[in-house]
Amino acid sequence: MMQLYLKMGVRNYLLFGLVSGFIAAIFEASAFYIFDALSGISIGIQFTDIGIKLFHFYGITAQVSGLLMHFLVGTVVGFFAALISFYIKPFNIFNSRKGFLIGLLAGFLILILFSLPVNIFLLHLYVYENYHKASTLFYYSMHIFFGMVWGIFLGLINKKYFHK
Structure with missing residues (x-):
């Protein structure tokens, strides 16, 4: 399985990452x-x-x-998350179950390394702070949801690719 996966190449994996990022952005x-x-x-x-x-x-x-802009950023983030997961072999995603776990980690990292700094320091955008804490927590937890959906779809697409 690993040999087939490596033969697949980074190009296809990154394309799948782009598609999965766009799909995850729609779900989010x-x-x-x-x-x-x-x-x-x-x-x-x-x-x-x-x-x-x-x-x-x-x-x-x-x-x-x-x-x-949300769709564009989600697609780009899906690309870079796929790039990282492709080159760190334990994080290669072969199926949706592993995609869920890796996506959970990716979503948390997206939240910490990308979403919070961009929203707070670049955009000065706190989104729901004028409403209530539950809304703010929901907004930021959705980035973890994004990662999970991205990983699941990347796993589903890769699994389909392997069974051709």
Whole structure:
């Protein structure tokens, strides 16, 4: 299995990482919208805030631009997470179960190394701090969810690739 995996090459693995990152970004965004709707918060407030802070857009334009930026960043993060997991052999993802575990670790690292610094220091964006702690905890825990979904989908795609 490992020989086949190494023959597959980094190019395919990184392509799978990109696709998995995009899929995970869709799942994460969907969870944000559901949470906002259920908790009574303005729907899509985090994407609107991103659009305002990055592009100085307002209204629906801010939300759409923030959502598109979220998809772009999720795709890029999926690429780099795949790059790291490919070159560190114990973190190679062959199936969805291992993908879940590696994704859990990746999501935690994404939160600590990327999301918190970017949101706090670069964007000065604390998203839900004006609402309540449960919303803030949900927002940041979703980055761990992103990692798990990324790992699961990367494992599913790789498993399908191996069984051709």
